[in-house]
Amino acid sequence: MTAAVFFGCTFIAFGPAIALFLFTIAREPLRVIFLIAGAFFWLVSLLLSSLVWFISVQISNKESAAQQKGLLIFGVVLSVLLQETFRFAYYKLLKKANEGLLTLSQEETMPISIRQLAYVSGLGFGFMSGAFSVVNILADSAGPGTVGIHGDSQHYFLSSAFMTMAIILLHMFWGVVFFDACEKQRWWAVGAVVISHLLVSCLTFQNPEYVASLVPTYVILFLMGVWAFYSAGGSLRNLKLCLTCKDKDLLLANHRPR
Amino acid sequence: MANNAEDIENNMNQQEANRSPDSTQKPQETGVPRARSRGGSAAGAGAGTGGGGDSGGGGGGNGTGPEQNGQPPAAPTPRVVEREEEEEDEELTLKYGAKHVIMLFVPVTLCMVVVVATIKSVSFYTQNDGQRLIYTPFPEDTDTVGQRALNSILNATIMITVIIVMTLVLVMLYKYRCYKVIQGWLFLSSLLLLFFFSYIYLKEVFKTYNLAMDYITLAIIIWNFGVVGMMCIHWKGPLRLQQAYLIMISALMALVFIKYLPEWTAWLILAVISVYDLLAVLCPKGPLRILVETAQERNEPIFPALIYSSTMVWLVNMADTDRPNRNSTEAASPQQEPQEAPVASPVPSSPSQDDGGFTQSWVSQQEHRLGPLQSTEETRREIQQMPSARPPVEEDDEERGVKLGLGDFIFYSMLVGKASATASGDWNTTLACFVAILIGLCLTLLLLAIFKKALPALPISIFFGLVFYFATDNLVRPFMDKLALHQFYI
Numbered sequence: 001m002t003a004a005v006f007f008g009c010t011f012i013a014f015g016p017a018i019a020l021f022l023f024t025i026a027r028e029p030l031r032v033i034f035l036i037a038g039a040f041f042w043l044v045s046l047l048l049s050s051l052v053w054f055i056s057v058q059i060s061n062k063e064s065a066a067q068q069k070g071l072l073i074f075g076v077v078l079s080v081l082l083q084e085t086f087r088f089a090y091y092k093l094l095k096k097a098n099e100g101l102l103t104l105s106q107e108e109t110m111p112i113s114i115r116q117l118a119y120v121s122g123l124g125f126g127f128m129s130g131a132f133s134v135v136n137i138l139a140d141s142a143g144p145g146t147v148g149i150h151g152d153s154q155h156y157f158l159s160s161a162f163m164t165m166a167i168i169l170l171h172m173f174w175g176v177v178f179f180d181a182c183e184k185q186r187w188w189a190v191g192a193v194v195i196s197h198l199l200v201s202c203l204t205f206q207n208p209e210y211v212a213s214l215v216p217t218y219v220i221l222f223l224m225g226v227w228a229f230y231s232a233g234g235s236l237r238n239l240k241l242c243l244t245c246k247d248k249d250l251l252l253a254n255h256r257p258r
Numbered sequence: 259m260a261n262n263a264e265d266i267e268n269n270m271n272q273q274e275a276n277r278s279p280d281s282t283q284k285p286q287e288t289g290v291p292r293a294r295s296r297g298g299s300a301a302g303a304g305a306g307t308g309g310g311g312d313s314g315g316g317g318g319g320n321g322t323g324p325e326q327n328g329q330p331p332a333a334p335t336p337r338v339v340e341r342e343e344e345e346e347d348e349e350l351t352l353k354y355g356a357k358h359v360i361m362l363f364v365p366v367t368l369c370m371v372v373v374v375a376t377i378k379s380v381s382f383y384t385q386n387d388g389q390r391l392i393y394t395p396f397p398e399d400t401d402t403v404g405q406r407a408l409n410s411i412l413n414a415t416i417m418i419t420v421i422i423v424m425t426l427v428l429v430m431l432y433k434y435r436c437y438k439v440i441q442g443w444l445f446l447s448s449l450l451l452l453f454f455f456s457y458i459y460l461k462e463v464f465k466t467y468n469l470a471m472d473y474i475t476l477a478i479i480i481w482n483f484g485v486v487g488m489m490c491i492h493w494k495g496p497l498r499l500q501q502a503y504l505i506m507i508s509a510l511m512a513l514v515f516i517k518y519l520p521e522w523t524a525w526l527i528l529a530v531i532s533v534y535d536l537l538a539v540l541c542p543k544g545p546l547r548i549l550v551e552t553a554q555e556r557n558e559p560i561f562p563a564l565i566y567s568s569t570m571v572w573l574v575n576m577a578d579t580d581r582p583n584r585n586s587t588e589a590a591s592p593q594q595e596p597q598e599a600p601v602a603s604p605v606p607s608s609p610s611q612d613d614g615g616f617t618q619s620w621v622s623q624q625e626h627r628l629g630p631l632q633s634t635e636e637t638r639r640e641i642q643q644m645p646s647a648r649p650p651v652e653e654d655d656e657e658r659g660v661k662l663g664l665g666d667f668i669f670y671s672m673l674v675g676k677a678s679a680t681a682s683g684d685w686n687t688t689l690a691c692f693v694a695i696l697i698g699l700c701l702t703l704l705l706l707a708i709f710k711k712a713l714p715a716l717p718i719s720i721f722f723g724l725v726f727y728f729a730t731d732n733l734v735r736p737f738m739d740k741l742a743l744h745q746f747y748i
Contacts, residue, residue, distance in 0.1 A: 029356035032363070033700055040697045043690055043726070046748075050733040057736075072740055079748040128693070132738060133747055135685040156745070163747055200747070207745035 006142035009161035013134050017127060017168045024119075030112050031120045038090060038124025038175075045086035046132065049079035073205065080201050083125070084194045087175065090121055091182050114179060115232060122175015126168035134164040153208040163204065166217045170200060173221070173228040180231040189231075196220055359703050361568040362662055363696060365505055369667045370695075372509040373516070373675040374688060382462040383517045384679045391518045393417050398520035410522035417523075418530050425538065425545045433552055445492065448507065452487040453480060455510045497569070504566045508667035515668070516675045524676055528669065529724060532717040539714040565661045666715055670695050673723045681731045686738055690730040694722035 025031045053075035061067050094117050098110055141157050148154040174193045181189030200220055206212045229239075377383055390397070393416055396409035431440055457480050464471050487507070490500040519527065538544040674691050681687035698719025706713050741748065 029360035032360055033356055036363075036693060036696050036700070039693050043693055046734060047726075047729050049748075050737040051729075053737050054733045068740075069744075072744065072746065075737060076741070076746055076748050083748070128689075129748070131689055132686055132734075133742070135689065136738075137742060139685055160745065163745075167747055204745060204747040 003142060005157055006138060009134075009141055009157050010138055012158075012161040013130060013138070013164035014168070016165060017123065017130065017172075020123060020172070021127075025123070028112075031116065034094070034112070034117055034120045035124040035127070038121035039128035040124075041086045041090045041121075042083060042125045042128040045082040046079065046128075049075060049082045052078055076201050076205075077198065080197050081194070083129075084178075084197060087121070087125065087178055088182070088190075091179055094121070114183060115176070118176045118179030119172065119232075121179070122172040123168075125175060126171030129171055130164045130168040133167065134160055153210070155210060156208075159207070159210045159214060162214055163217065166214070166221050167200070170197075170217075170221055170224060173224040176228040177224065177231050196224060355703065355707055358568075359700055362699060362703075365501060365566055365568075365662070366667060366670055366696070366699065367692075369505045369508050369512070369671045370674045370692060372505065373512050373671040374678045376459075376463075376509070376513060377516065377675050377679045380462050380466045382465070383513050383675075385517075389518065390520070393420055394519060394523050398522060406522060410520065410526050413520070413523040414526035414530050417527050418534060421531070421534065422545075429545045429549050429552075432549055445488075448488060448491055449484070451507045451510055452484040452491075452503075455514065456480060456483060456506075459510060459513070497567075501566060501568070504664060505667065508664050509671060511664075511668045512671035512675055515672045516679060521676075521680055524672070525724065528673060528720050531669065532714075532720040535714040535716040566664060566667065567661045662715075666719075669716060670699075670719060670723070673720060673727070677723075677727050677731075681727070682735065686735060687727060687730045690726040690734070691723045694726040695719045698722040 021035075025035055053071065056071055056074070057068070060071055094114070098112075098114065098117075102110055137157065137160050147156055153159070174197060178190060178193045181187070181193070200217050203213045203216050394413040395416070396412050398406050398409055400406045400409060428440070457476075460476070460480065463469075486495070486499070487503045489495055490503050491507075495503075515524070538546045541547070673695065674688060677691040678684070678688040698721070699715065702713060702715045702718050705718075
């Protein structure tokens with residue numbers, strides 16, 4: 001326990017996300033607003049799924065542990081489906097808002113593109129999802145105690161942190177792929193996103209066998225990352241140019257006028 | 259406190275439009291509806307002031323309806339010019355609107371962070387000492403649930419009555435030009451906050467961390483803190499320092515509320531204050547609306563003390579005034595000018611750019627803790643677009659500032675602080691309330707841009723905050739707890 005575990009797990013869980021936020025979103029007020037709106041949408045979806053789960057628990061047999069676990073699994077699946085539904089709803093809302101803005105202003109360029117919105121909203125979903133999953137655990141990790149003293153796994157905090165990081169990044173990738181698929185009307189891609197989300201959540205049912213749940217999750221994370229990269233318009237050539245600092249567009253874009 | 263979100267976008271539009279076509283100064287804000295965020299007018303209600311509760315003060319400040327920086331309401335000429343350029347400015351408007359939303363997000367977030375950090379670490383503010391404010395005399399540790407509910411309803415009723423009375427007193431005072439009284443009141447309130455409450459806060463922090471401190475050092479620290487605060491708030495000071503002080507006193511006020519309002523009473527008061535805010539701002543006979551209209555008729559700035567302002571305040575160069583333009587470097591005392599105007603002379607000679615923003619801060623007196631503590635401060639801030647109709651202006655977004663009533667800060671922080679103090683779901687509930695309040699603020703500003711008339715900023719945020727608090731605490735928390743137990747991830 002102690003501060004080392006607390007800070008370590010916090011940085012593992014939120015490090016990449018906060019870095020992304022600081023470097024790409026923090027300077028643009030519009031993006032920040034849409035990030036927070038995305039977080040709000042995720043929160044509403046969680047609220048609805050909790051409501052359904054709560055009602056189902058109240059009308060069920062509270063004594064039977066197996067039934068409770070079954071209800072919990074049902075709750076998880078429902079929550080995943082609701083999250084994706086709200087992601088779609090957010091997409092629709094953003095499209096409408098963007099169209100409205102476009103017709104109002106006779107400008108041709110929108111202040112924020114749908115791709116940026118996809119990234120930002122995905123990250124918003126991810127932030128909220130990660131925060132709700134792990135903040136209480138982090139708060140406990142700073143206090144006194146011994147992990148797994150009753151025979152549970154000793155790697156509870158660490159695995160939670162890694163899982164959270166994966167979830168946050170996954171949400172961002174899912175957002176990008178989802179919005180892109182909706183734009184291009186590729187419904188199979190939307191279905192694939194939903195299925196991969198379900199898969200990741202169902203993999204966590206195997207906890208505390210962390211190898212069985214974390215490793216496939218990271219594999220899925222990597223694959224989704226590659227898919228998101230390509231659907232956002234990236235390519236090997238772009239990557240090479242960017243990494244060798246030869247990408248003129250990127251260099252120009254980052255050059256801030258005085 | 260009625261909080262009206264200012265119609266920033268509209269103001270910006272006007273400003274944009276006005277700057278290009280004509281270089282003559284025009285009162286930019288005429289005819290532009292403004293939503294003002296009123297600071298905790300309700301907040302003021304709590305403490306027993308000499309005036310009998312400054313909750314009215316809180317409400318009074320922001321209650322102004324369509325505020326136009328003290329300019330005469332009718333200004334058709336600028337509009338005609340604007341309309342052509344309005345469409346072009348839409349995108350610019352969106353960018354500027356977003357920037358202003360962020361300029362409000364940051365201080366509101368900071369205030370909430372301070373309050374939550376204090377609540378989590380200093381146990382004093384969550385202890386029940388058995389003391390109550392004089393405005394909430396009925397105890398909540400009763401035997402039956404029904405009795406408790408009744409007591410809390412009575413408490414909330416008393417509080418809201420005090421607030422309404424104070425608002426009316428404020429309106430009366432303003433109508434009959436008793437500026438000195440109002441000024442003195444504001445001065446005393448901020449004095450109390452900066453010295454007494456901060457002393458108590460510091461004392462409790464030392465107790466929590468078991469730090470030894472002698473009285474002499476403490477006296478020096480508090481003295482310096484207080485005097486610099488008074489100077490920054492009521493006179494001149496660096497902008498960031500002033501903003502920091504305003505955030506600090508809002509946080510102190512919110513902490514006092516969290517400590518001294520019993521639980522059910524607090525939630526009820528939040529709900530009722532939002533409704534009151536809504537009514538006071540939107541109803542034609544609402545006290546705050548009357549206040550603003552009076553200020554507009556007289557073409558006076560309303561007391562801008564205790565307004566959180568995000569940029570330096572500029573003076574508008576009016577054709578009929580001989581006040582010179584000031585450039586940004588000179589605006590060291592941004593809102594001191596409008597404040598000094600009413601003090602110096604009963605009739606201000608020129609409208610300042612702060613006009614239209616009516617902010618009242620009412621700090622209730624705090625008795626010594628032999629008796630029930632009374633402290634509430636009403637401060638209102640308005641979100642206000644500052645006109646800067648000067649052609650040789652370098653950048654748009656530097657001129658336009660956003661002002662927000664302190665009452666908003668106080669109530670938002672009070673909600674989040676109460677959520678973190680009493681919720682058993684701990685951080686999840688706090689996070690949910692935080693996001694809900696920010697989204698409410700965002701929506702309020704959006705509605706402002708759409709409807710272009712004065713809107714209270716408290717209702718939407720507080721409504722969302724309350725809904726999310728109760729929903730998260732009762733529904734989400736058991737779900738997330740079970741998930742965390744099994745380490746399932748959704």
